[in-house]
Amino acid sequence: MLRLHDLSFRYKIPLRGSVLVLITALMVTASLIFREYDELRQDLATTSGHLGRVLANTLVAPLVHDDPWRAYEIINSPFHGGAQAANPQTASMVMVLDANQRVFVATDPNQYPMLSDPARANSDFYELWQAVAKSSEPDTRAVEVKGSETIYMVTPVISDGYRLGTLIMGYSKNAFLPRFFGIAKRAGLITVAVLLLLLPASWYWAQRFAKPLVDLSQSMGRIGVEIPAEAEIKIYESKDEIGQLGAAFKGMLQGLRDKQALEREVMVSERLAAVGRLASGVAHEINNPLGGMLNAISTYRRHGNDDPLAARTLSLVERGLVQIKDTVSALLVESKVQSHFLTRQDIEDTHTLVQTDANRKQVRFDWRNGIDETLPLPSTLVRQVLINLMLNAIQAAPTEGAVACTVERSGQALRVQVGNNGDYIPQERMEHLFEPFSSQREDGHGLGLWVTYQIVHQLGGDIVAESVPDETRFTVTLPLTEAAA
Amino acid sequence: MDRRTFLALAAAVSASPLCAQAQTNAAVRIGLSPVFLDDQLSFLNDWRDYLQGRIGRAVRFVQRGSYREIMDMLLEQKLDFAWICGYPYVRHKAKLRLMAVPVSDGRPQYRSYLIVPASDRQTGSILDLRGKVFAYSDPDSNSGFLYPRYALMQLKENPDRFFAKTFFTWAHRKIVEAVGSNLAQGGAVDSYVWETLQIYHPELTVRTRIVEKSPYFGHTPVVAREGVTRTEFDSMQEALLGMSQSIAGQDLLKRLNLDGFVSGEDSLFDGIARMMRALNGRS
CATH class of the missing domain: 3.40.190.10 (Periplasmic binding protein-like II)
Structure with a gap:
């Protein structure tokens, strides 16, 4: 039962359809057989009633004249058509009882010899007696004895009000059976034909009905750690309940995807913020003693002796310290640097600065500067961002590739878009793109994007990296607020 | 009309x-x-x-x-x-x-045959039919009425009481049918009719058995x-x-x-x- 319950709708629907057809066929057949039985009994009552009256009238003379042979010929006459076994309307046994309820004559003298008590041969007659005794009217009465295979038609033989004897005709119920079997067989054949017609139809219908459900359930099953992409989900388009369910499912998936993206973004920015705090903390801590050390070296040079070994050593130390200072100052993004507001020329300068690199790599540089006015943004920082992004793009672009840079005002914001057609950045790298030292490039210290990110965030802006094959694009949006000015 | x-x-x-x-x-x-x-x-x-x-x-x-x-x-x-x-x-x-x-x-000449149903294997003479149902052909028949009654009388039996019941079929052929169907347990039939039926309707005579044959008349x-x-x-x-x-x-x-x-x-x-x-x- 449980297994049936667990079946897919693809099988449940045709199965239920077949069961319905079967039940209908059974009901119809049963009612047909019942009606046939009723009609047969009616017909039997009519024909045998008629026959009984005719025979009873004809039997008066043989009974009065004590002429069993004549009576035998009379009761045998209904049998002379032959093939009586096939016709349930033909009596299986006819018998005439005399006034003392003894056999006067019977169609089967072997079973019911003359003068014998018929109850001795067939116990049905014990019950039949009461019906026989009671029936004083000249009409034929049907008597059914419980548990007997025979329906008895009892007709009294009456002459001038005097009861001479009784005519009993027995009809075998078994003769009805072939007809019932015939009906059942026909009904069975029709049922099979209907099933043959209906099964493929209901199979097809079930497939159509179940497919959206099956698709939906498969899609749901695929939701795990990863939310399947829109294109991977097959949803049945309709306004019916399943269509609504699919649409709701789709909406839910979109919500899940948005949530997941948001979570990831939050995680990334939190991580970057933490790393930023750590880096700037460390940088500050290093910067102070570093300044002292460089000062000490400078002082020593000015006042110290000419020991060549010491000078060489100090020079070595100083180079190392300067390198540390460079790195530290790169980590220490200082937004509080005083600088003038951004002008169109500031932006054009950055283009000029990277031109050499671009020419060297023979990239096609698509430059668009849409800024005509002075914007309330610190020019130094914006220029650093622009240069970083453009140098990265030129670096990433293949030889004779393409780099595009657009700087424009978009409402109350400055928007910078830098793109190239180099190798695209895989998803797993995308998450750590803005972290320090994440670059896998051989040259550079890997702090370019980190610094860019820090600057953009300190200016209250936003940087988004999108990478698809043949295009990697960074979009920076910097708000133009009076506060920033 | x-x-x-x-x-x-x-x-x-x-x-x-x-x-x-x-x-x-x-x-x-x-x-x-x-x-x-x-x-x-x-x-x-x-x-x-x-x-x-x-x-x-x-x-x-x-x-x-x-x-x-x-x-x-x-x-x-x-x-x-x-x-x-x-x-x-x-x-x-x-x-x-x-x-x-x-x-x-x-x-x-012909004879009177005493016949019984073929299923009856015991009866050896008319005396074995005491108390049974017997079929005569016609009260004016020699072979089908006169002879069997005479034979009973010769055996010191009263032909009116010897059988439980007797009836007439009014034809020899029907004696064969009545006995063959076991309606009567015995009957007397014209030998010529029985032999002719044997030729033309053996399905009737096969259901009977000849027990005794009378002298020729x-x-x-x-x-x-x-x-x-x-x-x-x-x-x-x-x-x-x-x-x-x-x-x-x-x-x-x-x-x-x-x-x-x-x-x-x-x-x-x-x-x-x-x-x-x-x-x-x-x-």
Whole structure:
């Protein structure tokens, strides 16, 4: 039962359809057989009633004249058509009882010899007696004895009000059976034909009905750690309940995807913020003693002796310290640097600065500067961002590739878009793109994007990296607020 | 009533009584009784044609349900000739004239067979049928009534009480049917009829078993009523006796299962007369 319950709708629907057809066929057949039985009994009552009256009238003379042979010929006459076994309307046994309820004559003298008590041969007659005794009217009465295979038609033989004897005709119920079997067989054949017609139809219908459900359930099953992409989900388009369910499912998936993206973004920015705090903390801590050390070296040079070994050593130390200072100052993004507001020329300068690199790599540089006015943004920082992004793009672009840079005002914001057609950045790298030292490039210290990110965030802006094959694009949006000015 | 129905009725009316009357007057009337298989209507048709051809006169067969009716008609001169049983012949010999006796199995004689259902393997003589149901053919039959009663009397039994029940079937053929179907546990039948049935309807005789065979008696005679002219008598006798001489006649005799007809001696029926006297003396 449980297994049936667990079946897919693809099988449940045709199965239920077949069961319905079967039940209908059974009901119809049963009612047909019942009606046939009723009609047969009616017909039997009519024909045998008629026959009984005719025979009873004809039997008066043989009974009065004590002429069993004549009576035998009379009761045998209904049998002379032959093939009586096939016709349930033909009596299986006819018998005439005399006034003392003894056999006067019977169609089967072997079973019911003359003068014998018929109850001795067939116990049905014990019950039949009461019906026989009671029936004083000249009409034929049907008597059914419980548990007997025979329906008895009892007709009294009456002459001038005097009861001479009784005519009993027995009809075998078994003769009805072939007809019932015939009906059942026909009904069975029709049922099979209907099933043959209906099964493929209901199979097809079930497939159509179940497919959206099956698709939906498969899609749901695929939701795990990863939310399947829109294109991977097959949803049945309709306004019916399943269509609504699919649409709701789709909406839910979109919500899940948005949530997941948001979570990831939050995680990334939190991580970057933490790393930023750590880096700037460390940088500050290093910067102070570093300044002292460089000062000490400078002082020593000015006042110290000419020991060549010491000078060489100090020079070595100083180079190392300067390198540390460079790195530290790169980590220490200082937004509080005083600088003038951004002008169109500031932006054009950055283009000029990277031109050499671009020419060297023979990239096609698509430059668009849409800024005509002075914007309330610190020019130094914006220029650093622009240069970083453009140098990265030129670096990433293949030889004779393409780099595009657009700087424009978009409402109350400055928007910078830098793109190239180099190798695209895989998803797993995308998450750590803005972290320090994440670059896998051989040259550079890997702090370019980190610094860019820090600057953009300190200016209250936003940087988004999108990478698809043949295009990697960074979009920076910097708000133009009076506060920033 | 439409025109066609009217014409049909008119034709029927004109065809029946008056015309039939005219024919009857001219025809020789021959009564037939169930001493042979008188239910073969196509045979009777052929036989009548044959006889008409031989005697040059129309012949009409008259059949009735019992020997007695035929005898009554014969005695009332409503018939000219009749094929009857030896027993009524002996009784009414004075008013009848023996014309021909059939020959079956090479002799102008026949017997009475005591038969029982084939399923009955015990019965060895009529005495074993005490208290049973017994079928007689006709109260005017020798083989089917007179002889079995005589035989019982010879055995010191009262034929009226020996059986539980007796009934008449009014034909020998039906004795075979009644016994074969076990309606009667015994019956007495004309040996000639039984043997003929054996040939033409073995499905009937196979259901019976012959228990006893009586002595031979004079075969069922064809007789003339008194007052039949000599010419009529002679031509009819010649027609019957001559059947075995012609091919058509032989064919008819074959269908009757007879060898032929002979003129026969009155003494053939002495046995029947003796039995009749014995039974009459008893009652």
